[in-house]
Amino acid sequence: AMVLAKQRKTNPRALAQEIIDALQLDGLATADIAGPGFINFRILPEAFAARATALLGDEKLGVPPVGEGKTVVVDFSAPNVAKPMHVGHIRSTIIGDSLCRIARFLSFKVIADNHIGDWGTQFGMIIHGWKNLLCEKALAADPISELVRVYRDVNAATKTDPTVLEVCKSELVKLQAGDPENLAIWQQCIDLSKAGLEKIYDSLDVKFDHWLGESYYNDRLAGLVDEFLAKGIARESNGAICIFSDGTKKPEDDPFMVHREEGWTDNPAIIRKADGGFLYATTDLATLQFRIDEWQADQVWYVVGVPQQLHFRQIFDAAARWGKTGDFKHVAFGSILGEDRKLMKTRSGDNVQLTDVLTEAVERAAKIIAEKNPDLQGSEAEEVARIVGIGAVKFAELSQNRLTDYVFAWDRMLALQGDTAPYIQFSSVRIRSIFRKLDAPFDATSCEILLNEEAEIHLARLHARFGELLPVVLEDFRPNLLANFLLELARAFHSFFEACPVLKSEEPLRSSRLALCELTGRILTTGLGLLGIRCPERM
């Protein structure tokens, strides 16, 4: 009551008492005054019990359909073809997939689009290498590695021999002009790369609705530039076609202005090079147009690293001037740094590959399973190792704030102890174990939840929070809030598990506790599912 008391120039504690006297809490809570004028509401256990009981019959677990009627396109992962996915790609892929799952659960119509880099200048080198350096055997064994090798060798050759660079450029020009041979090579590269990518996405349990890469928008780019010119949004400068500031914003808020030693100066987005080629910005604008016009997108979320922030500010600004309206968000994330605290560069080549991380994760999980639960054998043990290992990697990523940079470290990414997915999965396993011991089928919908022990009340309090939390997660695109909530719920369950016997308690307590277990299990598995993490039956 302190803020209000100040406005009214009255005593805060007295005002708090007035407020309390006027309230009708109807057995929902008690209220009392504390400190300088806080009003503390204590929700009664009966109120939490009623809430939890109601949730037992709710498919959506109290989550409101805030996305009803809205279409959102989520642009994430977007690797370049003919290059392996390294650990730097993991954030976009995992965060983006999780946002898709959460948005769907909140009743958005979600379109997951993998905007792969399948039309870059790198194809000049790849095609030249394909024609001259390709080893068929190596290509058959591991296509992406061979493509990378070829690319690297050509790239190295261009450094020493300028004629190689010229040849590469002419291969690129031929490709862009529609030369059948080069197009065929290009198409093969795409197909081989996609097959490799699909394998990783399968193991990560990540799915896309579309794979509309850069090449898909090729034939729209020339028209787009013409339109920007005709509408006066872009103009020629030094031979290139550029979008400049429209002068409506203060320079410091204008993505088309930059400050250098000499003062504020133009910082245009280039949509056509002096040589006639198109760029990243051109493709992105064409892509945005397509998503709005063809897919009727109300929102577009770009799950792309923080270094591209300026690019997206320019794209969104240009789109607005172009008349493309919608709610566009750059869901930026911090960088994964190497041991030297420098950004992991794609071109440095010695980055840790994503497949190696995933393989190692599953192996470490398998080792712990063999140690902790030797009863698990064969294919079941392998399946559990995959669920636990991959889950741990995903959770390591999703449980932290997306904007913080971090130094890649195996042990941190692969931790299976502590605040990790396995901790949460284990609580779900304990719940399933209880239900396996049950002699008769249990129907929670006809149960009433009773709360007496502190551990029970704590559980029910968390149950009530799930539905409130999920919309907040999407407000700022912070799946880590969900991850942290699930840790809290799992922690609360483990405490409950130690303190409150379920099967050995007397009715009606037994049914109540079974219902608490069922509700907890449903929220845990649903919540982990929204992070793209599965729960095993046993572990």
Added chain:
RNA sequence: GCGCCUGUAGCUCAGAUGGAUAGAGCAUCCGCCUUCUAAGCGGACGGUCACUGGUUCGAAUCCAGUCAGGCGCGCCA
């Protein structure tokens, strides 16, 4: 030069709209398996929230400045 992100326990990190004694995990130490899976539970230890000012009854949180790290700023993506 200007802009964006980050700075919290020995280490790795949480801390939504400003609220009361700043939280987890790892590590260290002490307890708990004849009871539903000990990948667990209970407890201890550990902090000038980078620094300096300001706004406020109240600041890790908002504002200004300083320092440190990362990133970005015309024809790559």
